[in-house]
Amino acid sequence: MADIEVEQRGDVAWIRLNRADRMNAYDRAMGEQLTQAVRDSSGSGVIVITGSGRAFCAGGYLANLADPDPAELRGMFHASLDLFDAIRTSPRPVIAAVNGAAAGGGNELVVACDLAIAARSAKLGQTGPRVGSAPVLGGTNLLAVSVGEKRAKEISMLCRRYTAEQAMELGWLNAVVDDDELEAEVTRWADELLTMSPRYLEISKISSNVWWNACRDNFVSGLGMLVQAIGSDDMREGAAAFMEKRRPQFPGRTPS
Template structure:
């Protein structure tokens, strides 16, 4: 298993732990981060001695704060194509590897970081964790799970509230509405995740894999929709609304989206 400056990969008995290693920017991702994560998960998927994959973030504040917004201030279609394609490949890899993936949510899971939680098979959160999407607030929209699969967990109206209004939800409410599986005290998070992993390791690996793949029915049905949405999103990449949203965020001000309705 290989680590990089973007992620840390370590083996703990028959569990592989992967950590987003960009604490300096709240573990926000870019093309390199998702590429390293996809490659690591794919490599682990071929290892029959690994039974569970755990994803988490470095530090105590953030699991993954989504895409690195500074990159969106000067975004081009060619750049967007690379980022959206690698994102799609990552999420497909997460769904197709034989090992269940547990998100150990140690802090903020926002934007694409929340979509990683949605795409994971199970999710256990620290009491400090926060969940939400920021797409329409920054000039984007979550096509790889947020706009579609999230509604399967929390209901259509609640999912639209989370995405259209860009609201954040605390861990206890997220558990109550079915967004995640369990909330634990922050100091107990990793021990609890390992307990869940150990429970899985005591089960038949072949039938765990079959259960995972057969449970992908909604994801598989949504895949063509995600592809179509990606093509539409590409045409908006680098447009004035995305530039305004990303610039406003970096300048710590409210974006002026009302001007686009005049």
């Protein structure tokens, strides 16, 4: 079973994360495969990213945080930035078809895509401080452009879950449809994009990256801080608690 599947539907490339057993959370190798799939699909008119099973993407694979290999984890962090850069610099519009949960880096994947359409049952949110990490690749910075600074801080610091309808109201998504209508709705948006000039769509897209470009130095510095914190007590405890489905007890916190 391939971790990433690519299906060509006419002039639309559908890229599917295919690790339903772990809610499509990606490790370094899977992140690199997804990046390559985006790059290889630049000859299509539109690119769609979606997930298999009940999740869109749960971000980075948390087992890597509970007992981290520093080199491997550093590679996964940077693979995330490479993926988001590939989406933002692709000449083609990239649509997130959010079929289910989009959490942590999976929500940042939604933020990185040009457009986002969600199934009504989908839930979105960040996980960073709850699991011993921080959403430095969109959750703490670029998301604020869509939802406002105060709301972005709420999302990234409190790690709450938001329904698709709530995310739509906040400006996080472009559309929400019934679950069984998701692929048809995404196809309608893709077909409409295919009637436009590819050249001027690319110009419009790259021009719209002004906020992404403004945040990029912050992404890199944030990654540097995450790398320096690899193996910290907070990282190990947060990831272990998540995998064991219990409340984390971070150093300095009194159990309640």
